[in-house]
Amino acid sequence: MDGENSPLFDTERAKGRKLHRVFATTVLVSIVWIWVYRATQQPPSTAVSGGRRWWWRGMFMAELWFGMYWVFTQSVRWNPTYRRTFKQRLSQRYEDQLPRVDLFVCTADPKVEPPMMVVSTVLSVMAYDYPPKKLAVYLSDDGGSELTFYALTQAAIFSKHWLPYCRNYKIEPRSPLAYFKSASRPSNTKQDQDYTNIKKLFEEMKDRTENVMNNGRVHDELRLEHKGFTEWDSFTSSKDHATIVQVLLDQNEDAEGHSLPKLVYLAREKRPDHFHNFKAGAMNALIRVSSKISNGPIILNVDCDMYSNSSDTVRDALCFFMDEEKGHEIAFVQYPQCFENVTKNEVYGGSMRVIFEVDFHGLDGNGGSMYIGTGCFHRRDILFGKSFDDESRIDWKMENDHKETLENMIEELKNLASCTYEIDTEWGKEMGLKYGCPVEDILTGLSIHCRGWKSVYYNPNRKAFLGVSTTTLDQTLVQHKRWSEGDLLVLISKYSPAWFRLGKVNPGLIMGYLIYCLWAPSSVPTLYYSIVPSVCLLKGVPLFPAVTSGWFLPFAYIIVSITAFDYLEFLRCGGTTKGWWNGRRISLYKRTSSYLFALLDIILGSDLSFVISSKVMDNDVQARYEKEMMEFGVSSPLTTTVATISMLNLVCFVGVVMKSTLMDKVTRGVYYETMAVHVVLCGALVVLNMPLYWALFVRKDKGKIPDPVTVKSVVLALFVSTVLYFM
Numbered sequence: 001m002d003g004e005n006s007p008l009f010d011t012e013r014a015k016g017r018k019l020h021r022v023f024a025t026t027v028l029v030s031i032v033w034i035w036v037y038r039a040t041q042q043p044p045s046t047a048v049s050g051g052r053r054w055w056w057r058g059m060f061m062a063e064l065w066f067g068m069y070w071v072f073t074q075s076v077r078w079n080p081t082y083r084r085t086f087k088q089r090l091s092q093r094y095e096d097q098l099p100r101v102d103l104f105v106c107t108a109d110p111k112v113e114p115p116m117m118v119v120s121t122v123l124s125v126m127a128y129d130y131p132p133k134k135l136a137v138y139l140s141d142d143g144g145s146e147l148t149f150y151a152l153t154q155a156a157i158f159s160k161h162w163l164p165y166c167r168n169y170k171i172e173p174r175s176p177l178a179y180f181k182s183a184s185r186p187s188n189t190k191q192d193q194d195y196t197n198i199k200k201l202f203e204e205m206k207d208r209t210e211n212v213m214n215n216g217r218v219h220d221e222l223r224l225e226h227k228g229f230t231e232w233d234s235f236t237s238s239k240d241h242a243t244i245v246q247v248l249l250d251q252n253e254d255a256e257g258h259s260l261p262k263l264v265y266l267a268r269e270k271r272p273d274h275f276h277n278f279k280a281g282a283m284n285a286l287i288r289v290s291s292k293i294s295n296g297p298i299i300l301n302v303d304c305d306m307y308s309n310s311s312d313t314v315r316d317a318l319c320f321f322m323d324e325e326k327g328h329e330i331a332f333v334q335y336p337q338c339f340e341n342v343t344k345n346e347v348y349g350g351s352m353r354v355i356f357e358v359d360f361h362g363l364d365g366n367g368g369s370m371y372i373g374t375g376c377f378h379r380r381d382i383l384f385g386k387s388f389d390d391e392s393r394i395d396w397k398m399e400n401d402h403k404e405t406l407e408n409m410i411e412e413l414k415n416l417a418s419c420t421y422e423i424d425t426e427w428g429k430e431m432g433l434k435y436g437c438p439v440e441d442i443l444t445g446l447s448i449h450c451r452g453w454k455s456v457y458y459n460p461n462r463k464a465f466l467g468v469s470t471t472t473l474d475q476t477l478v479q480h481k482r483w484s485e486g487d488l489l490v491l492i493s494k495y496s497p498a499w500f501r502l503g504k505v506n507p508g509l510i511m512g513y514l515i516y517c518l519w520a521p522s523s524v525p526t527l528y529y530s531i532v533p534s535v536c537l538l539k540g541v542p543l544f545p546a547v548t549s550g551w552f553l554p555f556a557y558i559i560v561s562i563t564a565f566d567y568l569e570f571l572r573c574g575g576t577t578k579g580w581w582n583g584r585r586i587s588l589y590k591r592t593s594s595y596l597f598a599l600l601d602i603i604l605g606s607d608l609s610f611v612i613s614s615k616v617m618d619n620d621v622q623a624r625y626e627k628e629m630m631e632f633g634v635s636s637p638l639t640t641t642v643a644t645i646s647m648l649n650l651v652c653f654v655g656v657v658m659k660s661t662l663m664d665k666v667t668r669g670v671y672y673e674t675m676a677v678h679v680v681l682c683g684a685l686v687v688l689n690m691p692l693y694w695a696l697f698v699r700k701d702k703g704k705i706p707d708p709v710t711v712k713s714v715v716l717a718l719f720v721s722t723v724l725y726f727m
């Protein structure tokens with residue numbers, strides 16, 4: 001098996017696909033059955049008159065939508081694949097010819113992304129198990145902050161001790177922040193001594209950096225330590241400054257005389273009259289600058305909060321690119337985005353378990369994972385806009401013939417990262433990452449798929465990258481608003497999966513993209529389904545068949561089977577029962593607020609708003625997060641919408657319970673028999689919303705729903721339900 005030609009990676013299809021297909025067929029039959037019911041049955045007599053007919057049609061539309069959407073979600077469950085790599089073979093065949101790899105870390109603001117976290121991520125990727133001469137690490141600082149630069153100079157010094165320590169003791173993870181948080185003292189005495197020393201160095205670096213952070217500036221005597229600080233002499237603000245490029249490590253050696261990777265700091269030029277295109281702009285500047293310095297044919301990009309949790313990652317990725325048979329088709333290798341600070345029952349659905357354990361494996365089976373902007377290895381030439389029909393194989397031995405010293409290149413490098421460089425070029429359009437979309441990553445990945453390339457999703461057991469997830473409801477909703485808005489923009493972009501290259505890209509992959517692109521519009525049917533049936537329950541207008549009717553069957557089957565499937569799938573992905581329940585809640589909130597506002601933003605043409613989610617929390621918030629209490633805290637339109645809808649359901653539910661106590665036994669029996677599905681729906685919503693009612697009326701801490709939101713939502717809910725009731 002280990003011959004010359006044995007592959008460097010292996011692809012397995014999931015087991016039990018046939019069984020799943022049978023199940024999916026039964027669900028599909030029920031969905032069609034429901035459509036037939038809506039299309040052929042008259043609305044019940046009490047509901048016939050006037051505008052009420054529309055309620056029935058609305059239900060039909062919503063069910064058409066849900067049914068179609070469900071079909072799309074099956075595309076990723078049809079053909080999931082799992083990948084395995086053979087690093088041993090890679091090393092046997094190519095150890096001396098391994099390609100150079102450029103590692104990009106992006107940060108944007110030292111306030112929300114603390115420099116200590118940033119440089120720990122930088123150190124973790126510097127310490128990959130890979131020939132250091134062939135690694136170059138770039139930090140793009142869109143905040144242009146001297147604080148971040150200071151931290152990086154300190155990290156450069158620390159790396160001279162840290163890399164030997166990692167190498168000698170093969171420690172994991174190699175982010176010092178994560179390592180010292182989790183590691184127990186080594187038992188071996190030699191290592192113990194080294195551990196003590198390195199820990200001391202780390203603590204000193206941390207103290208120096210935190211001092212500088214607390215002062216808010218780098219003091220004059222510290223500025224003398226590195227000539228790079230003179231760059232800040234002409235610095236006005238983070239939005240108005242010249243390019244800063246500093247090569248911190250070039251051909252340096254560590255404390256034991258081994259080579260160190262290159263380390264480069266870049267803050268591209270920013271001017272108020274030039275739009276900077278957020279992270280896509282930063283990435284494109286990095287691509288150009290790095291092409292002059294190291295020009296590695298493989299590029300990794302990670303967000304500054306995602307440290308490497310496995311030093312094998314580069315070699316794993318190369319197993320895909322360098323595979324003799326299939327490697328030349330692969331444009332990028334995406335790793336899942338995993339989070340270390342998600343609590344056990346993930347109140348905000350933070351782990352996105354099902355997406356990364358199910359959806360992405362399914363996308364991979366259909367031609368390739370999406371590119372999600374972090375934890376992804378790209379082939380450089382493909383980012384430059386190459387199509388698969390062009391010469392797709394690359395020569396891994398190709399060497400960089402830049403013999404100029406970096407010092408002489410600084411002016412040229414600065415020009416590459418200037419505001420005006422991209423004017424009248426294809427950058428942001430056909431070259432590099434695409435501009436004009438809040439999810440530039442998805443759009444870029446899609447355009448690569450449209451050019452005929454495949455991609456790979458690699459999800460090893462020991463996670464390759466660990467990041468920080470959102471920790472309040474508002475952050476979560478805002479983040480999803482941005483994603484869903486961006487995804488919808490992708491749908492209406494030139495590269496839309498709905499029309500571009502139709503017939504050329506695998507239809508399964510197109511459906512996979514649609515799952516995400518249709519997030520925003522799914523808000524409308526969800527909203528409809530979570531309001532109208534509840535109000536009709538109160539009115540006694542049945543929109544669903546009675547329990548005694550044959551039409552009741554498909555509804556019952558769908559409710560039971562989809563819920564059970566969803567639950568079991570979640571458990572299979574490693575979740576808990578409570579985590580699943582929390583996930584249902586947060587998904588309802590996202591759909592009825594984030595997605596809705598994203599949709600409105602696009603229809604009304606409001607601006608792309610880009611909010612970096614904060615990575616720092618105050619202690620109170622942190623404590624509540626660890627207790628898994630939902631954090632409402634801020635009043636925003638998003639929270640108000642969520643609270644209003646849940647109040648409306650409470651009003652309807654309580655209303656109907658009161659109404660039914662006034663009925664005699666027989667009437668009550670008939671009422672519940674005809675309204676059974678309504679009761680289940682509304683009841684489920686009420687139970688799901690329990691923590692929210694608690695936050696509205698009972699909680700006293702700062703994370704409760706703020707009073708103005710409580711008042712607004714109660715008034716709104718009463719108003720809306722009254723209006724609908726008398727319609």
Ligand SMILES: *[C@@H]1O[C@H](CO)[C@@H](O)[C@H](O)[C@H]1NC(C)=O
Pocket residue numbers: 172173309310338461462463464
């Ligand atoms: C991260 O790496 C450590 C050390 O190798 C490992 O024990 C841990 O399971 C990894 N974390 C995840 C989430 O895979």
Ligand SMILES: CC(=O)N[C@H]1CO[C@H](CO)[C@@H](O)[C@@H]1O
Pocket residue numbers: 340341342343468615617626
């Ligand atoms: C950076 C951060 O917020 N980390 C926190 C993640 O959550 C755990 C608890 O689950 C905290 O201990 C970390 O401090």
